[in-house]
Amino acid sequence: xxxxxxxxxxxxxxxxxxxxxxxxxxxxxxxxxxxxxxxxxxxxxxxxxxxxxxxxxxxxxxxxxxxxxxxxxxxxxxxxxxxxxxxxxxxxxxxxxxxxxxxxxxxxxxxxxxxxxxxxxxxxxxxxxxxxxxxxxxxxxxxxxxxxxxxxxxxxxxxxxxxxxxxxxxxxxxxxxxxxxxxxxxxxxxxxxxxxxxxxxxxxxxxxxxxxxxxxxxxxxxxxxxxxxxxxxxxxxxxxxxxxxxxxxxxxxxxxxxxxxxxxxxxxxxxxxxxxxxxxxxxxxxxxxxxxxxxxxxxxxxxxxxxxxxxxxxxxxxxxxxxxxxxxxxxxxxxxxxxxxxxxxxxxxxxxxxxxxxxxxxxxxxxxxxxxxxxxxxxxxxxxxxxxxxxxxxxxxxxxxxxxxxxxxxxxxxxxxxxxxxxxxxxxxxxxxxxxxxxxxxxxxxxxxxxxxxxx
Amino acid sequence: xxxxxxxxxxxxxxxxxxxxxxxxxxxxxxxxxxxxxxxxxxxxxxxxxxxxxxxxxxxxxxxxxxxxxxxxxxxxxxxxxxxxxxxxxxxxxxxxxxxxxxxxxxxxxxxxxxxxxxxxxxxxxxxxxxxxxxxxxxxxxxxxxxxxxxxxxxxxxxxxxxxxxxxxxxxxxxxxxxxxxxxxxxxxxxxxxxxxxxxxxxxxxxxxxxxxxxxxxxxxxxxxxxxxxxxxxxxxxxxxxxxxxxxxxxxxxxxxxxxxxxxxxxxxxxxxxxxxxxxxxxxxxxxxxxxxxxxxxxxxxxxxxxxxxxxxxxxxxxxxxxxxxxxxxxxxxxxxxxxxxxxxxxxxxxxxxxxxxxxxxxxxxxxxxxxxxxxxxxxxxxxxxxxxxxxxxxxxxxxxxxxxxxxxxxxxxxxxxxxxxxxxxxxxxxxxxxxxxxxxxxxxxxxxxxxxxxxx
Numbered sequence: 001x002x003x004x005x006x007x008x009x010x011x012x013x014x015x016x017x018x019x020x021x022x023x024x025x026x027x028x029x030x031x032x033x034x035x036x037x038x039x040x041x042x043x044x045x046x047x048x049x050x051x052x053x054x055x056x057x058x059x060x061x062x063x064x065x066x067x068x069x070x071x072x073x074x075x076x077x078x079x080x081x082x083x084x085x086x087x088x089x090x091x092x093x094x095x096x097x098x099x100x101x102x103x104x105x106x107x108x109x110x111x112x113x114x115x116x117x118x119x120x121x122x123x124x125x126x127x128x129x130x131x132x133x134x135x136x137x138x139x140x141x142x143x144x145x146x147x148x149x150x151x152x153x154x155x156x157x158x159x160x161x162x163x164x165x166x167x168x169x170x171x172x173x174x175x176x177x178x179x180x181x182x183x184x185x186x187x188x189x190x191x192x193x194x195x196x197x198x199x200x201x202x203x204x205x206x207x208x209x210x211x212x213x214x215x216x217x218x219x220x221x222x223x224x225x226x227x228x229x230x231x232x233x234x235x236x237x238x239x240x241x242x243x244x245x246x247x248x249x250x251x252x253x254x255x256x257x258x259x260x261x262x263x264x265x266x267x268x269x270x271x272x273x274x275x276x277x278x279x280x281x282x283x284x285x286x287x288x289x290x291x292x293x294x295x296x297x298x299x300x301x302x303x304x305x306x307x308x309x310x311x312x313x314x315x316x317x318x319x320x321x322x323x324x325x326x327x328x329x330x331x332x333x334x335x336x337x338x339x340x341x342x343x344x345x346x347x348x349x350x351x352x353x354x355x356x357x358x359x360x361x362x363x364x365x366x367x368x369x370x371x372x373x374x375x376x377x378x379x380x381x382x383x384x385x386x387x388x389x390x391x392x393x394x395x396x397x398x399x400x401x402x403x404x405x406x407x408x409x410x411x412x413x414x415x416x417x418x419x420x421x422x423x424x425x426x427x428x429x430x431x432x433x434x435x436x437x438x439x440x441x442x443x444x445x446x447x448x449x450x451x452x453x454x455x456x
Numbered sequence: 457x458x459x460x461x462x463x464x465x466x467x468x469x470x471x472x473x474x475x476x477x478x479x480x481x482x483x484x485x486x487x488x489x490x491x492x493x494x495x496x497x498x499x500x501x502x503x504x505x506x507x508x509x510x511x512x513x514x515x516x517x518x519x520x521x522x523x524x525x526x527x528x529x530x531x532x533x534x535x536x537x538x539x540x541x542x543x544x545x546x547x548x549x550x551x552x553x554x555x556x557x558x559x560x561x562x563x564x565x566x567x568x569x570x571x572x573x574x575x576x577x578x579x580x581x582x583x584x585x586x587x588x589x590x591x592x593x594x595x596x597x598x599x600x601x602x603x604x605x606x607x608x609x610x611x612x613x614x615x616x617x618x619x620x621x622x623x624x625x626x627x628x629x630x631x632x633x634x635x636x637x638x639x640x641x642x643x644x645x646x647x648x649x650x651x652x653x654x655x656x657x658x659x660x661x662x663x664x665x666x667x668x669x670x671x672x673x674x675x676x677x678x679x680x681x682x683x684x685x686x687x688x689x690x691x692x693x694x695x696x697x698x699x700x701x702x703x704x705x706x707x708x709x710x711x712x713x714x715x716x717x718x719x720x721x722x723x724x725x726x727x728x729x730x731x732x733x734x735x736x737x738x739x740x741x742x743x744x745x746x747x748x749x750x751x752x753x754x755x756x757x758x759x760x761x762x763x764x765x766x767x768x769x770x771x772x773x774x775x776x777x778x779x780x781x782x783x784x785x786x787x788x789x790x791x792x793x794x795x796x797x798x799x800x801x802x803x804x805x806x807x808x809x810x811x812x813x814x815x816x817x818x819x820x821x822x823x824x825x826x827x828x829x830x831x832x833x834x835x836x837x838x839x840x841x842x843x844x845x846x847x848x849x850x851x852x853x854x855x856x857x858x859x860x861x862x863x864x865x866x867x868x869x870x871x872x873x874x875x876x877x878x879x880x881x882x883x884x885x886x887x888x889x890x891x892x893x894x895x896x897x898x899x900x901x902x903x904x905x906x907x908x909x910x911x912x
Binding site: 004005006008010011077078079089107108109111148151152170171174175177178179180373376377378379380381382417419420422425426428429 | 626
């Protein structure tokens with residue numbers, strides 16, 4: 001059967017249900033822990049922060065398929081199914097016998113996969129009769145996606161944007177405002193935690209940890225609001241499973257069995273979503289795949305981190321999660337893939353990695369941009385720096401195939417576009433980009449500050 | 457038959473041939489004229505500037521279908537067929553009985569329809585054995601598309617970018633550089649005309665007219681180079697017919713007959729491409745459609761211009777073309793739809809308009825941005841300011857249907873995305889956007905300077 005450049009499923013083939021990989025895991029991901037009690041956080045403890053239905057999804061380790069409500073499926077129809085693209089032009093440029101496919105999540109205004117979970121979270125907030133949601137954003141992809149979702153359901157959206165990004169990325173900020181979100185540079189004088197930080201550090205550019213703290217405070221102190229988060233959480237990986245389910249359906253349609261599946265990993269939501277159904281088959285002993293997480297060498301949670309309970313945020317106001325972590329005080333040195341600069345990793349992926357169900361590689365950013373530009377010039381799409389980590393390893397593997405003569409089938413996740421990352425491309429074009437790799441001492445220092453571990 | 461949100465044709469349904477509407481016009485568009493001889497420009501006169509095959513296409517008024525070479529069709533497969541979207545969410549938000557469809561050309565890295573002609577022009581340059589091409593760019597959409605196309609075929613690409621845009625739109629510039637183009641701020645010291653202008657006006661921000669002059673000079677004085685242009689020309693409308701052919705095929709598949717077809721018009725390439733096959737049916741007496749060109753009130757070539765021979769460029773180095781024009785010295789007051797700030801209009805569209813085969817409306821930019829934001833919030837896509845002119849009139853017409861109770865079928869062209877136009881959105885979000893409409897005296901002044909008209 002001739003395989004087209006782009007495999008598009010029909011709208012009827014958008015999955016009816018998300019797939020919850022936890023249901024097929026014999027050893028479940030470790031529960032999140034309330035740092036006050038040092039016991040697993042209960043639904044009652046989580047409900048003031050998150051929407052009720054999302055709390056349920058967060059804690060549900062057993063239900064394999066969770067139905068996607070019709071209004072969410074209708075929204076998905078505006079930009080899904082996303083194409084699974086055969087990278088014919090890249091294969092030809094590389095002269096490789098490998099067959100390369102990528103699932104492209106960038107064809108929507110948020111420019112990334114983040115919209116898949118944003119619309120779900122906004123829907124449940126609306127269903128609960130809430131007035132609005134709060135969140136933080138760093139580079140701005142998540143904030144953009146959320147503002148699109150809340151505009152669609154007529155919800156209020158308060159975004160705390162790290163001040164330095166607010167000033168340096170005015171375009172992202174304006175997209176959010178265009179979709180009706182209020183965007184506040186963080187730290188701000190609208191919260192207690194913001195005012196305290198401003199008093200102590202006047203003129204600070206802010207941090208993601210601080211923005212999280214402000215967003216959570218705004219949610220719990222404002223009637224009719226909840227806090228929403230774009231990665232790391234179990235619920236987010238659940239929603240993102242739509243990526244993997246569509247990928248698998250498209251491959252199955254053409255009888256293609258991938259040998260390896262590659263994705264970039266920051267908090268883990270896109271990778272978790274992409275690999276879920278494939279990992280499910282591995283867990284059930286139905287099929288085998290090589291699965292590779294790619295992370296920046298500047299923030300190597302999997303490859304150089306420790307599997308332990310840690311704070312999810314630098315502000316230490318969120319629960320503890322067991323994950324591969326570099327320590328919540330780890331300051332990743334500058335790297336243009338802002339979406340991958342997270343000290344930890346999704347609990348689900350951490351457990352899968354610990355069980356040997358996936359492997360991980362770290363790559364330096366100059367090699368990542370080499371791959372990004374090579375890809376852009378032959379495949380047309382200008383990739384996000386985050387996504388380009390997966391491109392780098394896909395190309396590396398395709399080049400190995402060229403040497404060995406193997407014609408492996410490689411699938412990778414192209415999570416988004418780089419239209420708002422042109423400062424990074426400019427640095428690369430001007431040969432001013434450098435690599436940063438933390439020293440062993442750096443990691444030792446930040447890992448020395450892990451919190452007390454739960455007794456269970 | 458249930459109509460999906462997005463009608464995607466298969467890759468096999470990408471048109472095999474472009475449609476040349478001139479073949480079905482009884483009265484042909486007026487020929488371009490050499491201002492030296494005041495006679496129609498000959499192929500011999502055009503070949504030093506344009507590629508041989510493109511000269512042929514430019515002058516061919518008779519061949520109805522011109523085959524699309526396979527390498528161009530292969531490139532088209534990377535981003536075409538583009539979706540024809542049923543605007544269910546917009547219809548619902550408006551509460552209109554109208555049925556609204558839009559052909560979305562923004563799902564590629566150039567962010568617009570420009571790529572359809574860029575890849576064709578690059579292909580013919582490659583076929584001719586040329587080393588490279590030169591062009592000018594203002595806002596940068598065309599330059600981006602061309603740099604993607606030349607990267608694909610391994611051609612050199614020299615872009616002269618209006619200096620003020622070069623400085624104010626660094627992101628567009630970096631996309632072009634990422635695709636390997638050299639981008640020179642114009643006026644520059646790399647050409648005679650550039651040096652002359654710099655000597656006379658040191659510190660000038662440049663103009664499109666000046667950038668065209670530099671690009672043409674660079675092409676004709678450099679061995680193995682030709683000049684390429686992204687709009688206005690007959691050849692460009694020919695290549696853009698792929699938009700209309702796909703639109704018609706998608707509508708036919710579902711048995712949909714549009715009542716009206718709406719597109720924005722600057723130089724006319726997207727509108728010309730979109731309407732070509734529909735106008736063909738009108739010309740052959742097979743069907744009827746209301747066709748509406750939408751232009752900015754600040755640059756109203758159709759609605760307030762004169763149908764006469766004029767220079768295509770402000771630098772007066774290009775041939776004369778007969779078109780609806782405001783005068784080549786007309787300086788459009790600031791408007792954020794840079795792609796529509798052209799004093800003239802495609803010769804083909806001008807002739808169709810003169811024959812009464814289409815109508816035209818002009819709209820103010822604040823009303824355009826009202827429509828853009830309304831559209832973005834319900835349909836998800838952040839539209840380019842240019843495209844939003846068509847959205848404005850589509851919404852106006854849908855609202856008329858609400859009043860009359862008619863359920864007309866409206867098709868409009870959504871030519872591109874607004875990711876690089878966020879300065880304009882910011883002005884709108886901050887309520888700092890104003891409207892500019894030239895006075896009758898302004899137009900009288902610029903129209904008084906039309907060149908001598910040919911005797912034939």
